[in-house]
Amino acid sequence: MPEPKSRRHGAELESAILDAAWAELVEVGYAKLTMEGVAARAGTSKPVVYRRWPGRPELVLAAWRRRVPDGGDLPDTGALRSDLLALLHRFVHRFQDTPRDVLAGLMSETFRDPEVFALLLKQIAATRQWPAVETVVRKAVERGEIPPVQITPRVARVPLDLIRAEAIFHHREIDEKTITEIVDDVLLPLLRGLAHTESPGEE
Template structure:
């Protein structure tokens, strides 16, 4: 029996898993579009139609593995929701995440189009990602004044996690708690 052609989310999930596996095996520098296509059992043409190269593939894989708004339960408090989200991100971090981030940073420094793509993806997350949903719930509960919820506040926790990962190579639970309790909540007026 011939294999059914995969499309949409099923194909994208297979590609994201293939990218993740290639990152684990070869690192960012060794990742090729051809190897991802072979592992995902698709063609390079299919990949190039969606992503201009390996950086786009890696960004898609990172996004696929990142927590979404639906992944963050409503704990009833801003602190609880932030801790759940940041701990989920920290738990999902691995050596390939660090390698992928460094690879993207390096390639972005040389490629203005990629740098713009990375900035666009981060801006999209800041407009509608899980942190926005968490703060929206906190505002709706009356826990936070909406006037205090600025774009900088919304990107602060993810930026600090990214920094922690890139500088120290890991995100400890103590760092997660400090980011929430000592930085984000005081700035949010909680």
Template sequence: MTETKTRRRGERLEQAILDATWAELAEVGYTALTIEAVAKRAGTSKPVIYRRWQSRAHLVVSAWVRQQPQESGTPDLGSLRADLVWLFTRVADRMAGMMSETIAGVMADAFKHPEVQTLLRDRLDSAPLTGVIRHVVDNAVARGELRPVELPRMVLRLPLDLVRAVAVFYGPPVPDEMVESMVDDVYLPLLKGLALD
């Protein structure tokens, strides 16, 4: 009965489940991942997991978000281009850190299940990335490189969308020259165009 007294609850239990999910993903991939295997690895039960996450995709997205390092600040590298190359490289590195098969699996679930689409949209809209982009643009405005600009939601999500699209065709890791092309040929011209009166 000692087990009942020391049973994990709340944040500790959630962390154990998300860690187990990530370990399962690394070991068997998204397609073969089961809630039962995650429960066993976490030392809990399927009903406990389903009370917190309604589907495998929800669980995997939560595990991925938990794996992302907390933002330690956005550097001011002296130019908008340098800051954007840093940002796109960071996004590409994170994309490479998440198994590509996992991304494909979650995206496939999103096509089949509207609630997964909603989950992904909500996660993207609340992601730290949007704050980092605003900070990079504010720095450029303060340096006089860019006129003040209103950033539509689509533009805030574009770095992630571009990196994901390139990763599909080139595979992670995204080559440095492709990162620079996304910045020089797409994102910088877009920001400058939006900043025009």
């Protein structure tokens, strides 16, 4: 007869639930994931799960946030183009490590629930693409590759917004060609255009 599991509390219990939620996502997908299934896999009860997360979207977002790395040190290849390519590869890696239907399922939830939409936006903002892009561009300015340019949050969101659009709305694989086109056809022209506009002496 197996020994009963020791009673878990706090961070240990939360970790077990989030691990179970991710395992359920990988196995059954977002659409079929249930709070009951997560509770059973985690060896706890449904009320315990609901005390921490009010619904499926909140639980999935928490599990996703825990699994997605912050990216570590920023690329520093010595050139703006190769730094941007390396940065976009990191963004794409985050999508590839996420079950395909998770983001699509969350997006559909946002149309029904403004609170879920707010949570999703907050999580996306926490992926640190703004300071990452800003730092990469600042290094290029310091090397003299481009004139000084101010990176606004909207500009910094462009690469990740394009990747999300390709993956979620158009259901396309983000391959090397797509990453290169985003950098060469969109990001570099945008940054050079902004730098030209803001150069000293321009009227």
